[in-house]
Amino acid sequence: MLNLKKIVVLKNNLAHFNSVFSVDCVIFGFDEGELKILLIERNTVPYINWWALPGNLINQNETLDASANRILYELTGVKDVLMEQYFTFDGVKRHPQGRILTVAYYAILRLSTHKTLKPVTDFAKDAAWINVKELPKLAFDHQQIVEKGLEKIKNQIKNQPIAFELLPEKFTLTQIQQVYELILDKKLDKRNFRKKILNFNILKELDEKQEGVSFRAATLYKFDKRKYTQFFGKGISF
Amino acid sequence: MLNLKKIVVLKNNLAHFNSVFSVDCVIFGFDEGELKILLIERNTVPYINWWALPGNLINQNETLDASANRILYELTGVKDVLMEQYFTFDGVKRHPQGRILTVAYYAILRLSTHKTLKPVTDFAKDAAWINVKELPKLAFDHQQIVEKGLEKIKNQIKNQPIAFELLPEKFTLTQIQQVYELILDKKLDKRNFRKKILNFNILKELDEKQEGVSFRAATLYKFDKRKYTQFFGKGISF
DNA sequence: CCAAAAGTGTTCCCTCTACACCCATGC
DNA sequence: GCATGGGTGTAGAGGGAACACTTTTGG
16 A cells, blocks of 8 residues: 555655656558558547547556557557657647657558458557548547658658568569659659669569459569668668 | 545556656757767766766656757756757666656757856756767766767758858858768768859858968858758758 | 968769650450 | 550760869968
C-alpha cells in the first residue's frame, strides 16, 4: 500500500511526472497501384469508432523502438517491422485526458505480405489499409502526423532506394515507376526513368515475365542487395 | 492536501506517469574560423561540474518549442533563437534518477551577437562556446546528441543556405567557404565554390572591403533576403 | 620584395530533359 | 485487328569537377 512518504514524493515530483508518452505509427504499403497506410478503428474513448493511426502509450522500461513495435503488433497484428522515428508531436492540447507527447514512427513495407490484419487487443476494433488519397477524418492530430510522414518519405525516396521495400520480390519497371510517381506526386518520363534506375545497377533482370495480363508481358526484375549495399549513401534524385 | 481519491487516481496512472521529458539544445556558432557549440558547466547532480548541452526538464503547459527556448535562456542567457527539433532520444538508462526522454533541438546562430553568456539560474555554473573539434567529455549521452546534430546540419547545409546564419551581416566569400568546409568536413575548390554561390544570386556585393588585414582586402558581401525567399526550396549541393 | 590571401576562365564530361514510335500479347 | 501497356535512342543544354596564375596589400 501507499505510505505517506511515498505520497509526498509523488506529490513533489508531480509537476514533472504527469506527462505521458505515446507512439504513433505511419505504415506505408503499395498495392494495386495505390499508396496506402495502415489504420485502425478505435474501440476506446476518446474518439471511439474513429479511424486513427496505430498508436498507444509506451510502457516503462521499454525503448521507444520497442514500444512502436509492440503497439503496432497489438493493434494490427503486423510484426517485425523496421520503423524509424521522425518527429515528436507536442500534445499540450492534443488529448482530452491531458498532456500527451507523441513520437511518430514510419515504415515502408511490402503490403502483400501483410494483407491479413488482426488486432490482438480490443483497443482496436479493426485494422485496414487505406488509400492515402482517400483518407477518412482521423482521430486526434493524426492527419497532421500523416502529412509529415508523407513529406518524410518524399524526401527519402529521392535519396535512398526505399521504393523496393514497397514492392513484391519480383516487379516490373513500371511498378517501380508508379511507386515513385505516387510518392513524389508527379508524372515521370518513362524512358528517362528506366535509364536512370537501371544505371544505378541495383536491379537484376530476371528471365521471367509478368503473367496473367492481357497485353505484352513486362520483364520482371529483382532488387540486388549486394549492389545496393555498395550503392547506399550516394542517393538518387528525381 | 491530498485526499484519498486523488491518491488512488495517481496510483492507477502511475505506470504511465513516471516518465519525464526533457529538452537538450545543440547550438552552433562560427567564430575565428571554428565551428563551435554552446555548452554549460553543470552545477547539480548528477554529473556535477561536467560539461553538458543546455538542457532540462520541460514544464507542464509549455510546448516543446517554448521549453527549448526557456531552457536555453535559463542556462546560457541566450534568447530568441529559432531552434528546430531533430530527434527524440530514448532514455531508459539515460539518467541515474530514472527514465527520461529527451527531445533534441538544434539551431545555428551568429556567434558574434551572443558572445556574453550568463546563466540566469544556478543549474549551470558557467556557459561557453567550445570548438566542435575539441569537445570535452560530456554528461549523459550528450556526445551522441551532438554527433547526430552535426549530421543534421551537414545534410541541411547542402539543401538550404543556412551558412549565412552563422556569419556576421557582412562577410567575405572566403568566410562562407570556411563554414561549408567546416560543416561538410572537406576542402572545396575556391573557384568552383565562388561560381556556385554567386550563381544562386542570393548575395549582394557591397562597396566595402575587409579592414585590418595585412594582405589584399576581400570584398564584403551581404545576404539578400528577398532573393533568398524566391530561391528557398531549390537546394544547393556540394 | 616578400608573404598572404584575393580574385579570376576554360575545358571536359556527365547527367538531365524533352520527345514519338514500333512491339508483343490477349481477346 | 485492335486495345493495352512494354520497350527503346538521340540531341541539346546545363552543371559539376579539375586545374594555376596574376593581383593587391601591409609590413
